[in-house]
Amino acid sequence: MSHIITLIDITPAGEIANTAAQLLSAAARLGTPVAVAAVRAEITNNRQLVARISEHLGTLGAEQVYLVASEHVGVIMHWPQLEALATAATTLAASGVLLCNSIEGREIAGRLAVRLGGTLLVDALDVRQDNDRIVATHSIFGGSYLVDAAVTGKPAILTLRQSTADETPVVQHPVATINILDTDVAGAHSAVIEAFHAVEAGADRPDLRGARAVVSGGRGMQSREQFALVEQLAAALGAAVGASRAAVDAGFAEQTTQVGQTGVTVSPELYVALGISGAIQHRAGMQTASTIVAINTDANAPIFDIADFGIVGDVFAVVPQLIAAIAARDSAA
Amino acid sequence: MKIVVLVKHVPDTWNERTLDLNTGWIDRTGAAVIDEINERALEVALAYQDSHDAEVVVLTMGPEQAKDSLRKALAMGADSAVHVLDPLLAGADLVRTATVLAAALRQTGFGLVIAGNESTDGRGGVIASMVAELLGVSQATNLNSVVIGVDALHGERATEAGTLTVSSVLPAVISITELSATPRFATFRNIMRAKKKPVVVMTLADLAVDTAPRADAITLAAQRTPARAAGIKIVDAGDAGTELAGFLAGKRLI
Numbered sequence: 302m303s304h305i306i307t308l309i310d311i312t313p314a315g316e317i318a319n320t321a322a323q324l325l326s327a328a329a330r331l332g333t334p335v336a337v338a339a340v341r342a343e344i345t346n347n348r349q350l351v352a353r354i355s356e357h358l359g360t361l362g363a364e365q366v367y368l369v370a371s372e373h374v375g376v377i378m379h380w381p382q383l384e385a386l387a388t389a390a391t392t393l394a395a396s397g398v399l400l401c402n403s404i405e406g407r408e409i410a411g412r413l414a415v416r417l418g419g420t421l422l423v424d425a426l427d428v429r430q431d432n433d434r435i436v437a438t439h440s441i442f443g444g445s446y447l448v449d450a451a452v453t454g455k456p457a458i459l460t461l462r463q464s465t466a467d468e469t470p471v472v473q474h475p476v477a478t479i480n481i482l483d484t485d486v487a488g489a490h491s492a493v494i495e496a497f498h499a500v501e502a503g504a505d506r507p508d509l510r511g512a513r514a515v516v517s518g519g520r521g522m523q524s525r526e527q528f529a530l531v532e533q534l535a536a537a538l539g540a541a542v543g544a545s546r547a548a549v550d551a552g553f554a555e556q557t558t559q560v561g562q563t564g565v566t567v568s569p570e571l572y573v574a575l576g577i578s579g580a581i582q583h584r585a586g587m588q589t590a591s592t593i594v595a596i597n598t599d600a601n602a603p604i605f606d607i608a609d610f611g612i613v614g615d616v617f618a619v620v621p622q623l624i625a626a627i628a629a630r631d632s633a634a
Numbered sequence: 635m636k637i638v639v640l641v642k643h644v645p646d647t648w649n650e651r652t653l654d655l656n657t658g659w660i661d662r663t664g665a666a667v668i669d670e671i672n673e674r675a676l677e678v679a680l681a682y683q684d685s686h687d688a689e690v691v692v693l694t695m696g697p698e699q700a701k702d703s704l705r706k707a708l709a710m711g712a713d714s715a716v717h718v719l720d721p722l723l724a725g726a727d728l729v730r731t732a733t734v735l736a737a738a739l740r741q742t743g744f745g746l747v748i749a750g751n752e753s754t755d756g757r758g759g760v761i762a763s764m765v766a767e768l769l770g771v772s773q774a775t776n777l778n779s780v781v782i783g784v785d786a787l788h789g790e791r792a793t794e795a796g797t798l799t800v801s802s803v804l805p806a807v808i809s810i811t812e813l814s815a816t817p818r819f820a821t822f823r824n825i826m827r828a829k830k831k832p833v834v835v836m837t838l839a840d841l842a843v844d845t846a847p848r849a850d851a852i853t854l855a856a857q858r859t860p861a862r863a864a865g866i867k868i869v870d871a872g873d874a875g876t877e878l879a880g881f882l883a884g885k886r887l888i
Binding site: 378379403404405407408409410411412414415416419420421422423424436441442444445446447448449450451452453454490491492493494495496497498499500508510514538556557562563570571581582585588589592593594596600605606607608609610611612613614615618619620621622623624625626627630 | 647648649650651652653658670671727728729732751752754755757758759760761762763764766767768770771772773774775776778788791792793794795796797798799800801802806811812813850851852853854855856857858859862863864865866867868869870872873874875876877878879881882883885887888
């Protein structure tokens with residue numbers, strides 16, 4: 302069977318990103334899953350760490366692992382990952398490469414498609430093998446349409462929308478075969494990373510992309526201080542925090558939390574909209590949620606047109622009561 | 635310095651946008667506008683031109699109607715426009731689109747190319763990176779802010795994991811986010827002047843790009859998902875928070 306390569310993120314401490322399971326599971330449906338990561342030599346020189354990584358990736362379904370050591374990891378944008386993927390794809394004559402549809406992932410995918418002369422499809426919800434070609438399903442215009450597209454050229458480069466949906470069981474390998482390579486980065490043409498400021502990790506809060514529950518606040522939260530109520534409800538529900546563009550523009554929330562046409566697209570089991578009117582651009586980013594709850598003082602707010610449970614009322618009265626009710630249930634359980 | 639800003643004519647996000655279910659392509663018969671993010675990209679270029687010697691060119695690939703977006707950009711202050719217009723480009727996939735834009739950029743020449751981080755219709759977010767790779771120049775993408783120097787630029791790049799301070803040599807291709815700049819309004823004077831500014835039309839033959847109509851990523855099927863309906867709607871009478879908790883518990887969401 303042909304090899305399907307996945308780009309796996311591994312932190313400097315050797316932790317494997319939680320997107321690995323989704324990518325390797327999808328790769329297993331298309332061929333033989335291979336995990337590729339660009340890492341610093343501190344990792345490849347550490348035998349114990351390498352063993353742990355190969356064991357972990359093996360249990361996620363990887364048959365082979367390529368750890369490509371480069372001193373440019375974290376220093377030159379995209380370049381080490383591109384070199385690692387191109388090397389593995391060429392060595393194995395891979396028929397496909399799967400990446401996470403993150404900002405980094407999709408940009409690396411675009412560059413790789415150019416470099417390998419491949420075909421690119423981005424933001425797939427799902428991928429499948431259909432005779433001798435790969436077919437990907439896409440959600441278009443905020444979930445208003447589902448479109449299937451096929452890749453006819455090879456190799457196929459695809460990015461997958463992050464999801465925590467249950468993965469198909471994969472064939473586990475106690476230990477994946479490890480290949481350690483060094484890259485030659487002569488001729489790198491990419492931005493130089495001078496500093497990195499990690500997003501403040503909100504305690505144990507899930508990532509917005511792929512979260513099972515999302516609580517978002519809008520202009521109705523009134524101020525940055527009062528936006529804290531959104532975070533409190535998110536904490537009570539184990540949800541990620543989102544925001545409407547109006548709330549971001551008003552400075553209540555960070556731009557990375559923006560849900561909508563020009564922000565993140567989410568499709569959680571539960572979406573709670575607090576003080577969000579529900580302009581068409583916001584709905585484009587969340588209308589495929591399984592259950593939508595909306596609280597707004599304006600009875601005519603368009604968000605109510607798509608809400609499964611709508612409350613015309615003051616978020617500052619309703620939400621504290623909801624949080625108290627959740628706490629009461631938790632302590633009774 | 636010559637700055638080329640990439641522009642896309644897209645369906646207006648304030649209206650309901652539709653797909654042609656036969657081709658799976660975007661229905662471009664409805665109201666369409668210059669993508670808002672392109673106005674911000676152009677603002678970055680024009681703000682630089684306000685205090686430096688620079689020529690600002692806008693470049694689009696798209697059907698005849700895309701000329702409206704170029705006119706809007708010219709009215710904002712761009713000096714000239716290039717329109718890659720060829721019926722053989724209908725249904726072009728990402729690789730084809732990037733290849734054609736890169737070929738056009740080789741003809742116009744550039745010191746800096748500025749694109750939006752992603753279009754509102756396709757939302758691919760890959761074209762700037764692909765064009766840079768094709769041209770073999772440096773790239774700095776998804777920038778919240780950018781400072782353009784003589785032979786280099788610096789910026790703040792946003793990713794899901796955090797913010798990166800990046801620098802790049804010139805020439806380069808960059809893409810910007812909606813935090814980067816607030817676009818200026820077209821003045822009446824500039825709207826009048828825009829009518830006399832040059833719009834160069836290029837075909838695939840002009841660009842010496844393969845003219846066989848092709849796309850290696852093809853649409854097989856498109857379907858409309860059912861519209862959502864409104865569910866329960868109550869007016870808070872003092873116990874709505876408790877009622878909501880009951881609803882969520884009934885759905886096993888808490």
